[in-house]
Amino acid sequence: MAGAYIHIPFCAHICYYCDFNKVFIEGQPVDDYVSMLLREMQMVMAQYPDEPIKTVYVGGGTPTTLTPAQLDRLCRGIRETLHFEQGEFTFEANPNDLLTTEKLQVLHDNGVNRLSIGVQSFDDAILKQIGRTHRSQDVYTAIANARQVGFDNLSIDLIFRLPGQSRDNFLHSLQKALALDLPHYSTYSLILERKTIFYNLMRKGKLTLPTQDVEADMYQDAIDLMQVHGRQQYEIANFAQPGFECRHNLLYWQNAHYFGFGAGAFGYIGRDRYHNYGPIQQYLAPLKAHKLPVIEHHLVPLEEQIEEEMFLGLRTRAGVSRQRFFDRYHLRIEDVYGTLLAQLQAQGLLTDADGQVCLTNRGMFLGNEVFQQFLIDGPLL
Known part of the structure; x- marks a missing residue:
């Protein structure tokens, strides 16, 4: 879906x-x-x-x-x-x-x-x-x-x-x-x-x-x-x-799939994140020739998928489900972010209970600063 x-x-x-x-x-x-x-x-x-x-x-x-x-x-x-x-x-x-x-x-x-x-x-x-x-x-x-x-x-x-x-x-x-x-x-x-x-x-x-x-x-x-x-x-x-x-x-926010239609729209289907031309005439021209107006395709690697799972899920009060994370990536969250989770909890920015990793109120206000810390440095596998 x-x-x-x-x-x-x-x-x-x-x-x-x-x-x-x-x-x-x-x-x-x-x-x-x-x-x-x-x-x-x-x-x-x-x-x-x-x-x-x-x-x-x-x-x-x-x-x-x-x-x-x-x-x-x-x-x-x-x-x-x-x-x-x-x-x-x-x-x-x-x-x-x-x-x-x-x-x-x-x-x-x-x-x-x-x-x-x-x-x-x-x-x-x-x-x-x-x-x-x-x-x-x-x-x-x-x-x-x-x-x-x-x-x-x-x-x-x-x-x-x-x-x-x-x-x-x-x-x-x-x-x-x-x-x-x-x-x-x-x-x-x-x-x-x-x-x-x-x-x-x-x-x-x-x-x-x-x-x-x-x-x-x-x-x-x-x-x-x-x-x-x-x-x-x-x-x-x-x-x-x-x-x-x-x-x-x-x-x-659940990092699910969506189609993007129209000038400048983004879509994300499978691992393919694509981006349409933004200027109106550049968007219209290929379609008039019965071609899609996509300016770029990006095959999202595992590391980027996991980063986005955390960025997007942590925006919500429900947070990131440990079970959902494992089912998707066959990894535990702490396998990727173990030290960071402990640090953010100690700083009062994160809670980790009942199978959900969530931001606190303070963490939500400082959202972008917190999210940046979930960037992965180098390949996982």
């Missing part, structure tokens, strides 16, 4: 923090893109006719920048081509694309059953400062419209450590978000990625961010407040009522 990630690279506006593969939609060959995207799915699935698709996630960019007709064509094509009868079917959306029910109705009619809505903050001044074009009132309209159409599996994203954001300001956004009583929330610390407006401002000394101590307080506030409201932290940045965890993302 595998998941399918489908990338829509178009945006009506480019946010200042975003480094995902995206382009401003005006003047772009959107209809051609949808056609070639469906062709890519047909070509790939012809090679895997018996591979059941468990989850579908349409991300971006902003998938809801497509017109209702384009959304309808895309969703119908996904169902027909991927043989995706039932399962979690997620679309990312911006609030200001959902101010009427037209697009929502198209998605719902085509079997989309989960929405992930990019909110980021409930402070209009901060939304403007980070390059978002919606305002907080639009979030309420979007959620009301989604519920009216019949969506109940809804998630929103929040970002902390934003320019000009205080701890109280983020706490206010958390409270506003939880008052909506949604089954799922994601909250991420701002990362300054290259090729973003914020990164360039930082290099010029023109970006003032909260301190690391304030960032840590914001993260702990999110964990605590979500817990009080019955949303369990099941991954570093994700919180859900039981049964509403994002099943597609769980495939990633």
